[in-house]
Structures are given as structure tokens and as C-alpha cells.
Amino acid sequence: MNTNKEIRSAGLKVTHARKSILNLLEKSNNSHLSADDINKILFKKNDEVGIATIYRVLNQFVDAGICIKHHFDSGQAVFELTPEGHHDHMVCVKTGKVIEFEDDLIEARQHSLAKKSGYKIVDHSLVLYVEPID
Amino acid sequence: MNTNKEIRSAGLKVTHARKSILNLLEKSNNSHLSADDINKILFKKNDEVGIATIYRVLNQFVDAGICIKHHFDSGQAVFELTPEGHHDHMVCVKTGKVIEFEDDLIEARQHSLAKKSGYKIVDHSLVLYVEPID
DNA sequence: TTGGGTGCAAATTGTTTGCAATTGT
DNA sequence: ACAATTGCAAACAATTTGCACCCAA
Numbered sequence: 001m002n003t004n005k006e007i008r009s010a011g012l013k014v015t016h017a018r019k020s021i022l023n024l025l026e027k028s029n030n031s032h033l034s035a036d037d038i039n040k041i042l043f044k045k046n047d048e049v050g051i052a053t054i055y056r057v058l059n060q061f062v063d064a065g066i067c068i069k070h071h072f073d074s075g076q077a078v079f080e081l082t083p084e085g086h087h088d089h090m091v092c093v094k095t096g097k098v099i100e101f102e103d104d105l106i107e108a109r110q111h112s113l114a115k116k117s118g119y120k121i122v123d124h125s126l127v128l129y130v131e132p133i134d
Numbered sequence: 135m136n137t138n139k140e141i142r143s144a145g146l147k148v149t150h151a152r153k154s155i156l157n158l159l160e161k162s163n164n165s166h167l168s169a170d171d172i173n174k175i176l177f178k179k180n181d182e183v184g185i186a187t188i189y190r191v192l193n194q195f196v197d198a199g200i201c202i203k204h205h206f207d208s209g210q211a212v213f214e215l216t217p218e219g220h221h222d223h224m225v226c227v228k229t230g231k232v233i234e235f236e237d238d239l240i241e242a243r244q245h246s247l248a249k250k251s252g253y254k255i256v257d258h259s260l261v262l263y264v265e266p267i268d
Numbered sequence: 269t270t271g272g273g274t275g276c277a278a279a280t281t282g283t284t285t286g287c288a289a290t291t292g293t
Numbered sequence: 294a295c296a297a298t299t300g301c302a303a304a305c306a307a308t309t310t311g312c313a314c315c316c317a318a
Contacts, residue, residue: 052283
């Protein structure tokens with residue numbers, strides 16, 4: 001298994017909880033899961049992991065660069081595997097669907113705008129809240 | 135006073151709490167205040183308003199379109215008066231400073247990207263997390 | 269006068285932490 | 294064996310809500 005290596009190379013022990021969570025994230029590629037989503041899914045699979053552990057593992061994964069955390073506009077943080085190329089998100093306000101996209105032109109523009117103000121970009125978050133056309 | 139009219143036309147009674155909060159937001163144009171910030175500032179002015187009321191009033195203002203709420207990447211929501219022209223934000227990760235900016239090119243690009251996926255934009259949020267160059 | 273508005277304290281929600289028991293290496 | 298990891302419950306932080314009292318219209 002590849003996941004084991006990914007966990008190990010983050011300097012973490014390969015435990016049941018971490019494997020389950022990483023697997024879930026990999027299978028749900030494209031979903032953006034909250035700690036609670038993960039809890040519920042694992043529960044259904046009879047593979048429950050304490051919610052505290054879920055939070056701990058997710059934060060460790062974020063620290064290790066394995067996944068990233070978004071805040072969107074709800075009170076809840078959601079997580080996804082770190083995408084290779086940077087991408088942004090469209091969230092459909094009707095269906096909750098999340099579409100990922102990428103646009104070099106926007107990226108480039110952001111850097112030039114930051115530079116103009118004397119800053120460099122460490123990170124950024126672009127979310128389009130959208131609804132279907134008709 | 136103009137603020138009174140703004141409150142009234144939102145269908146809300148013109149109360150002390152609402153006037154104080156709206157005034158603060160207007161004076162602090164450019165700041166992005168959390169409920170707690172507002173609480174602290176009013177407290178210093180000996181014009182304290184219960185924190186529960188602050189949250190209630192801010193949410194009413196958001197519903198009425200008087201102000202908007204951002205989530206940035208902290209656990210805390212921040213509020214600002216609804217800006218006339220849409221603008222985006224740079225948040226300095228060193229100092230916490232918030233810089234507002236606007237870029238028609240990015241805006242236009244966003245619309246064309248959404249349309250390409252069969253959506254129209256209802257709202258969007260673009261935040262650049264930046265740090266000073268050296 | 270009277271229904272909306274307020275403050276307080278208690279309840280919720282999302283997340284973190286202390287600690288004893290457990291597990292990976 | 295030993296340090297890292299887990300689960301539980303308690304602690305926290307941000308926000309919301311129930312309710313008795315109060316105030317703007």
C-alpha cells in the first residue's frame with residue numbers, strides 16, 4: 001500500500017485511524033469532508049474512530065502537507081488531499097456541489113497585485129459561490 | 135442622521151445598540167471587525183452592548199445587506215459594511231493587516247469560468263494570504 | 269400600549285486537550 | 294519495552310437561544 005508510505009514519510013506511525021482516514025480522503029477525492037463527515041462515514045462502515053483522533057489526525061496531515069483545510073463560508077472546516085496543481089473552488093449554493101478549477105491568468109494576476117502592494121503571496125483562497133444557469 | 139434611515143429601511147427599530155454598532159462599522163471603514171472586537175471597542179467607550187445583541191444585530195445587518203461577513207482562515211467571523219464596488223482582500227499573515235483591492239480582470243475571468251461550467255456567480259470570496267517582501 | 273429589542277445565563281456547535289489505557293515499531 | 298497514539302470526558306471558543314424585563318413607535 002502506498003498510503004502507508006505517505007503516512008510514514010510524514011514521520012507518523014502507521015495506525016489504524018490514520019490509514020482509515022487517509023483512505024477515505026483518497027477515495028473521496030473531490031469531496032471536501034469535514035471532521036464530522038468523516039466520523040459519520042467511518043461509523044457507517046463500522047470502522048469508528050474517536051472524533052478527537054479524527055481532528056488530531058487531520059491536523060497532523062495538514063502539518064505534513066498531506067491535506068489542506070478550507071473554511072469556505074460555514075462555521076465548519078473541510079479537508080481535502082493536497083491537490084498537485086493549485087486549484088480553486090466553485091461551490092453551488094443550491095446543491096452544495098464543489099467544482100474545482102484552475103486558472104493561470106488569475107494566479108498570475110494575484111501575484112502581480114500582491115507585489116504592487118509590497119507583499120508576496122504565501123497562500124490564497126478563491127471560492128466562487130454559484131448557482132446553475134436557469 | 136443617515137444611519138437611522140439605513141436601519142429603519144431594513145425594517146428594524148432604531149435602537150441604541152444598532153446605532154452604536156452601525157456607527158462603529160462606518161467609522162472603522164476598512165477595518166474588518168469581529169463581534170468580539172466590537173464588544174471591546176464599545177466597552178472602552180463606556181457604551182457596552184451585550185455580546186448576544188452584537189451577534190444578533192450583526193446578523194440582522196447581514197440579512198439586510200448592510201454588512202457582509204467573512205470567514206478568512208481563523209475561527210472567527212469578521213464583518214464590514216457592504217462595499218459599493220465589489221472588492222477582495224489581502225490578509226498579512228505577519229501583522230494581521232487587511233488590504234482591500236479590486237481587479238476587473240479577475241472579476242471578468244471568474245464570470246467566464248463559471249459560465250463555462252454552466253453556472254452563474256452569486257457571490258465570491260478571494261483572499262490572498264501574504265507577507266511583506268523581506 | 270405593545271411587539272420588537274435587550275441582557276443575562278444557559279445551551280449549542282466545532283474543536284482542542286489532559287490523562288490513563290493501548291498499540292506500533 | 295517505550296514512546297507514540299487513542300478514546301473518553303472535560304475544557305474551550307465562537308455563536309445562538311430562552312426568557313423576563315425594557316424601550317421605540
